[in-house]
Amino acid sequence: xxxxPHYAKRRRQVRIxxxxxxxxxxxxxxxxxxxxxxxxxxxxxxxxxQNAEGIEAEKTPIKTRNVEIGRVxxxxxxxxxxxxxxxxxxxxxxxxxxxxxxQFWVVKPxxxxxGISGLxxxxxxxxxxxxxxxxxxxxRDFEVLEQPPVAPQDAKGLxxxxxxxxxxxxxxxxxxFYEGLTVGRVEATRFDSKARRITxxxxxxxxxxxxxxxxxxxxxxxxxxxxxxxxxxxVNFESLESMLGGGITFGxxxxxxxxxxxxxxxxxxxxxxxxxxxxxSFDRFIEYVLLIEDTVRGLEAGAPVEYRGVRIGTVESxxxxxxxGRADVVQLTIPVLVRIELxxxxxxxxxxxxxxxxxxxxxxMKRGLRASLKTSNLLTGSLFVDINFYPNAHAYxxxxxxxxxxxxxxxTGVAKIEQKxxxxxxxxxxxxxxQILDKLNRNLEVSHIALAQLAKTTxxxxxxxxxxxxxxxxxxxxxxxxxxxxxxxxxxGDSEAYQRLTSTLERLDALVQExxxxxxxxxxxxxxxxxxxxxxxxxxPKAFRQ
Numbered sequence: 001x002x003x004x005p006h007y008a009k010r011r012r013q014v015r016i017x018x019x020x021x022x023x024x025x026x027x028x029x030x031x032x033x034x035x036x037x038x039x040x041x042x043x044x045x046x047x048x049x050q051n052a053e054g055i056e057a058e059k060t061p062i063k064t065r066n067v068e069i070g071r072v073x074x075x076x077x078x079x080x081x082x083x084x085x086x087x088x089x090x091x092x093x094x095x096x097x098x099x100x101x102x103q104f105w106v107v108k109p110x111x112x113x114x115g116i117s118g119l120x121x122x123x124x125x126x127x128x129x130x131x132x133x134x135x136x137x138x139x140r141d142f143e144v145l146e147q148p149p150v151a152p153q154d155a156k157g158l159x160x161x162x163x164x165x166x167x168x169x170x171x172x173x174x175x176x177f178y179e180g181l182t183v184g185r186v187e188a189t190r191f192d193s194k195a196r197r198i199t200x201x202x203x204x205x206x207x208x209x210x211x212x213x214x215x216x217x218x219x220x221x222x223x224x225x226x227x228x229x230x231x232x233x234x235v236n237f238e239s240l241e242s243m244l245g246g247g248i249t250f251g252x253x254x255x256x257x258x259x260x261x262x263x264x265x266x267x268x269x270x271x272x273x274x275x276x277x278x279x280x281s282f283d284r285f286i287e288y289v290l291l292i293e294d295t296v297r298g299l300e301a302g303a304p305v306e307y308r309g310v311r312i313g314t315v316e317s318x319x320x321x322x323x324x325g326r327a328d329v330v331q332l333t334i335p336v337l338v339r340i341e342l343x344x345x346x347x348x349x350x351x352x353x354x355x356x357x358x359x360x361x362x363x364x365m366k367r368g369l370r371a372s373l374k375t376s377n378l379l380t381g382s383l384f385v386d387i388n389f390y391p392n393a394h395a396y397x398x399x400x401x402x403x404x405x406x407x408x409x410x411x412t413g414v415a416k417i418e419q420k421x422x423x424x425x426x427x428x429x430x431x432x433x434x435q436i437l438d439k440l441n442r443n444l445e446v447s448h449i450a451l452a453q454l455a456k457t458t459x460x461x462x463x464x465x466x467x468x469x470x471x472x473x474x475x476x477x478x479x480x481x482x483x484x485x486x487x488x489x490x491x492x493g494d495s496e497a498y499q500r501l502t503s504t505l506e507r508l509d510a511l512v513q514e515x516x517x518x519x520x521x522x523x524x525x526x527x528x529x530x531x532x533x534x535x536x537x538x539x540x541p542k543a544f545r546q
Contacts, residue, residue, distance in 0.1 A: 042070065043095050047086040047104055047128070048078075049144040054108055054126030055086060062088055063107075064130040069094050072128070086144075088128070098140060101133025101153045105145040147172055150185040156206035157184070158262070162218055162248070164198050164270035170220070175247040176202055177221055183208035186248065200270065202248065213252065215259030217277035218270050221247040249274070253281040257347070279314065282341035284349040286358055288407035289320065290371050290385065291333040298383040299373060305338050305385040313340040315385060321402050335401060338371075338385055362405075364389075365396045370410045 052075050054060070062070035070090035078085055090098075108126040121127065128144070134154055150173065151157065176184035184204040191198050204212055248270065252258055271277040279302075296318055305313030320337035342349045342357055361369070370393050374386045390410055399406040464470055 042090040042092045043098060043140065044073075044087060044089050045070075045098065046141045047088060047144050048142070049084050049086060049106070050146070052084040052086065054106065054121075055084075055128070056125075060125070060127055062090065062104075062128045062130055064097070064132065069097075069130065086128075095138070097130065097132035098138060099133045100135040100137045100139050102135075102139065102142060103131040103133070103145060103149055103153070104128055104142050105131075105148050107148075150187045151203045151205065155203070156209075158204040158209040158212055158266075159187070159264045160202050160204065160212070160262075161265070161267045162200040162202055162270040163267060164200070164220075164272075165196075170198075170200060170248065176204065177247055177249045178208060178211055178251065181208075183211070200248075210261065212250065212262055212266075213259035214262055215252050215256050215281070216250050216268070217253060217281060218248055218250045218268050219274055219277040220270065220272055221249040253278045256281050256343075282314075282343045284343050284354060285313065285339040285341045286354060286361070287316070287337060287339045287404050289401040289404045290336040290338060290407050290409050291401065292336055292373065292409060293333055294373060294411060296334050296336065296373070296383070298375070298381040299336065299385075300382070303376075303382070303384045305340065305371075305387065307387045312344050312387070313338055313385075336385075337404070338407070358405075362398070365408055368393050369408075371407050372410050 049055070055072060055075055057072055057075050060072040061068045062072070070088050072086055072088045074087045076085055077083075105128070106126055107129045108121050129148075131149065131152055170186055171189060172186055174186045175182045176186070184202055186200055187203050188201040189198060190201075299315065299318055301315055301317055303315040304311045305315065315336060315338050317337040318334070320335045340357075340361065342354065346353075368389045368391045369387065370390045371385055371387050373383045376382050376384045393408070393410055396408055
């Protein structure tokens with residue numbers, strides 16, 4: 001019966017309870033979430049920062065253009081405890097922003113030369129800002145900048161390198177001026193300890209980048225520039241910002257061609273001031289050596305070389321390279337290296353023009369062109385090189401000193417003045433000062449006695465003037481003059497006394513006229529008053545009788 005096909009067969013079946021559907025679905029959802037989280041997980045980056053002030057794990061966001069694109073996951077110290085390492089997770093799709101040009105910096109309240117920034121983080125807290133780069137090389141490790149960048153990497157403009165010596169106080173963020181207008185900023189400053197020079201990376205924003213050419217010169221803006229000249233005192237300053245922190249100014253010197261446009265990465269020299277920048281534009285010159293027999297005290301590098309008051313060159317070095325002229329050192333001459341800057345004389349100087357000028361100057365030397373040292377400032381004693389014609393100078397002989405042509409010199413008035421001063425001092429030393437001082441002391445004693453006597457006389461005169469009789473003398477004199485005036489008036493033509501005097505004088509005159517004959521008679525015959533006045537013939541002697 002068991003094999004009878006007409007009977008039904010029973011089979012045991014396994015049934016699954018519907019309650020197992022819930023955990024299965026939960027597992028599937030979990031797996032899907034894990035897969036989705038792994039697939040949609042953004043890149044993990046590592047940031048190196050010196051100080052993690054204001055940075056907190058799981059709280060500090062990473063933003064770009066004020067949009068959150070990630071968050072800090074961990075903050076820890078490095079193994080050598082020299083810096084802080086931050087690990088942050090960015091959102092999906094941020095990989096394109098991470099390359100060699102990407103920059104990170106912390107946004108927080110800052111007070112700088114440009115003002116106050118980051119005030120919005122006072123309440124919300126600091127955050128890390130990302131500046132996307134455009135390089136092709138991907139990167140996941142970055143260093144956080146201490147200061148925000150001056151300009152984005154893709155900003156329109158020029159990035160230049162300025163090389164300067166020591167002594168300037170420029171730092172990141174300092175302004176760059178053109179005719180008083182801020183056109184750029186200093187992006188970075190690096191000091192080369194081997195070359196002892198400072199390299200500044202600057203950014204000139206568009207459209208002002210077209211102002212920079214191959215002839216442009218850069219110099220430090222000191223804030224205030226005081227120029228004292230024949231026309232008066234001139235005071236110039238770029239801006240209040242440059243007065244407080246300094247900056248950089250650029251321009252094309254006068255009488256210099258404008259030059260050609262340049263590209264980013266060009267290198268320029270940073271001069272300390274405007275005058276030095278102008279001097280640096282004269283790059284076409286001829287070098288000569290002056291063998292000075294006089295003193296060079298007061299002559300310094302940078303002193304002008306002038307021809308009849310017009311500057312034509314510059315002193316490069318004083319006591320220049322003694323290796324090439326030991327014989328001249330024995331002769332007590334001091335080599336001075338100068339350069340004749342032809343661009344001060346004419347424009348468009350080239351190599352051919354240099355050779356023509358060299359031959360021309362040599363011909364002028366044969367005609368008496370000589371160099372000498374003269375005083376430019378009597379107060380400071382500074383000297384300059386003066387070039388002029390001296391027809392009576394010695395004949396010129398072509399000489400070289402360490403591969404440089406020797407420019408002939410003549411003795412200057414400075415040495416003559418010093419010689420005269422020396423002779424005067426020797427004469428003063430030869431004087432018998434002690435005897436002179438003894439006589440001077442005696443004269444002073446005599447003068448002291450005379451002054452004492454004069455003082456006594458002055459006191460006597462003062463006593464006499466203070467006496468009442470002396471003070472009354474003018475009144476008595478006035479009274480006497482009044483009486484004399486009255487007396488004189490009494491002898492006028494209308495007065496009785498004058499008429500009496502006139503009558504008396506007339507009678508006296510008549511009496512004199514009457515006595516005049518008698519006076520003539522008495523003069524001829526004194527005895528006329530005794531004897532008769534009749535004239536008798538002269539007695540005649542009698543004849544001799546024989």
